[in-house]
Amino acid sequence: MATAGETVLAAYDLGVSYGYEPVLRGVDLELRAGAAPVGVIGPSGAGKTTLINALRGVITPSSGRVSFHGKPLPGKLARKDKHRFAGSVRSVSQNGILLRDPRLTVQSYLSGALKEARRAGRTHPTTVESLLNFVALNASYSGRAIATLSGGEKQRVALAHALATRPDVLLLDEPLTAIDPGLRAEVLRRLGTLAQDLGISVLVVSHDLEAVERLCETVHVLADGTFVASGPLREVLIKGRHPVVVDLRQAAPLTAQRLR
């Protein structure tokens, strides 16, 4: 486990291009163990998922760097560091779970994650039942094939899977879009408390300003490939002058009014 305040994952002057098309440029972000959740908002196509993927080490920066405990990603991490990364940095995407075997049950999926936690040296007394309970699903779901779950149920199981290793960093890309607003608020409340109690550093990418406001003390607005405004959502929405922030304010007048 990382010690409080330690930088687990970071992007420095990060640039990513697809072919000749630059998507990110000069993005700086540090995710420290125990830090308050951070949100990234911005228009569709701004590069939010690209940022998450760079932090997951699945795409190679075209400039700058991403590092995990100071070691460059993606890179040839030693076997020990690979397990460490797999347990320490977890992500949940809007797609929930990509299934290789449609017969896979919730029980096998989550117990697989608990085994992964042990391999990564992150053993802790959590059970499949308590993971399900955390995401507001009762124990009867453990016998269900994941393929038979609703979109919102799949998203919650994906979150439970990510939490099974008690990660240091949790990267969330529109994680709870398929859940009704009341339940989403409850799961986010629980997640906020858990992250604080366990020192998990959460980065959440979302178009859902309510969700971001509920969870995050700080938000970054991503536009033109870089962060154009940063701070508490309230300040960013009220005071931001960048055209993208003005668009966000106009697109969510009720939220902007409530935050005033």
Ligand SMILES: Nc1ncnc2c1ncn2[C@@H]1O[C@H](COP(=O)(O)OP(=O)(O)OP(=O)(O)O)[C@@H](O)[C@H]1O
């Ligand atoms: N593999 C890829 N090859 C080429 N272009 C890509 C690839 N992945 C993403 N892009 C492009 O990069 C840009 C940023 O995409 P990205 O998915 O990061 O945006 P986003 O901010 O997450 O968008 P949204 O809010 O719609 O999910 C888009 O123009 C997208 O079409």
